[in-house]
Amino acid sequence: MTYDPSGRGATRSAAENQIKAGQLSTSGAPDDRLLDISGLTVDFRTRRGISRAVNDVALSVRRGEILGLVGESGSGKSITALSVLGLVPAPGRIVAGQIVFDRRNLLQLPEAEIAKLRGRRIGYISQSPRAALNPSFRIREQMDVTLRACAPELDAAGRADKARSLLEQLGFADPERVAAAFPHQLSGGMCQRICIAMALAGSPDLLIADEPTTALDVAVQAQILALLHELNRKLGLAILIVSHDLALIRAIAHRIVVLYGGEVQETGDVGTVLAAPRHPYTGALLQSVPDPDHPSARLAFIPGFPEPVPPDADGCRFAPRCGFAFAPCLSQRPILRLVEDGVRARCHLLDPGMATP
Ligand SMILES: Nc1ncnc2c1ncn2[C@@H]1O[C@H](COP(=O)(O)OP(=O)(O)O)[C@@H](O)[C@H]1O
Ligand code: SF4
Ligand SMILES: [Mg+2]
Known part of the structure; x- marks a missing residue:
């Protein structure tokens, strides 16, 4: 894998420009934010100890936009989405953070108020339509x-x-x-x-769609995506779409949040992030997506598997699997750093003060 922290190694593809052409304004003004999550932390207390499924997650969904939440299985996508709905399954528990929806912190509302928002202001679809019916x-x-x-x-x-x-x-x-x-x-x-x-x-003002096409065949997947896109365009419906499939997120989302180990690793405009990923994990995910122009090209895979993380873990969560890891990656947690143009990434390689190997 080649990695270009300068972000200048690739240009935005024609397809990405097309996606951007139809998109609604995402100006980023604070009152644009329909959903604003900050510091969200969710622990699971199991027989093997406490595992931290979501750690200090911050993300926002602006009115009228589609935000894609992407990451491998186990990266904390569903638990983040379920936190918004007040439906984190036991023994999971939100231990810190704020979830502000339309200027109200959901974590301070009584369950009856959250139940009213579910369905009326926040719609939800899951990956198993048959199980939902x-x-x-x-x-x-x-x-x-x-x-x-x-x-x-x-x-x-x-x-x-x-x-x-x-x-x-x-x-x-x-x-x-x-x-x-x-x-x-x-x-x-x-x-x-x-x-x-x-x-x-x-x-609803916001639709949360958790892996909405995973159980469907490819042709039907495309139909459902087109439908979600049309609902966004015609109704101005804000959508938080969760998927392990980067190609799907690239096709539909305006902005992207890449999760790994329950932490946001990279976020920004989807075209900008995917044209020149700054985080090695985003780069590795991108290299595992088939390229329609080169269908016979060998796909890269990320060695190893995501591991459960204890709450007091130090260092970068991706370090055990990262081909670029160096000493500080094992002991210091990288911060989510503004790189350019609204793109943020969490990697020591992007810290100008960090001595790289
Ligand atoms: N019912 C559960 N019991 C214990 N741990 C859980 C449970 N559900 C989720 N987790 C933990 O939360 C992590 C994130 O889960 P999840 O959000 O469902 O991942 P994703 O949707 O990205 O595949 C898992 O890797 C696991 O460690
Ligand atoms: S901080 Fe280190 S281990 Fe983590 S992604 Fe960057 S280079 Fe890799
Ligand atoms: Mg999930």
């Missing part, structure tokens, strides 16, 4: 339950109308037939579109 009930009944919670002002006829229009919005030509079906009578892609319809039932 109840196999024993028709789609119509499941949408009705969701609409009762998200739109209590509607009567039964209003809810039926709204369900129909949501299904139409999600591209179903025959919403009555779909509404009358049980989940097992529909394809995985149709089930995911129904889950998106239900997530939109309360007209």
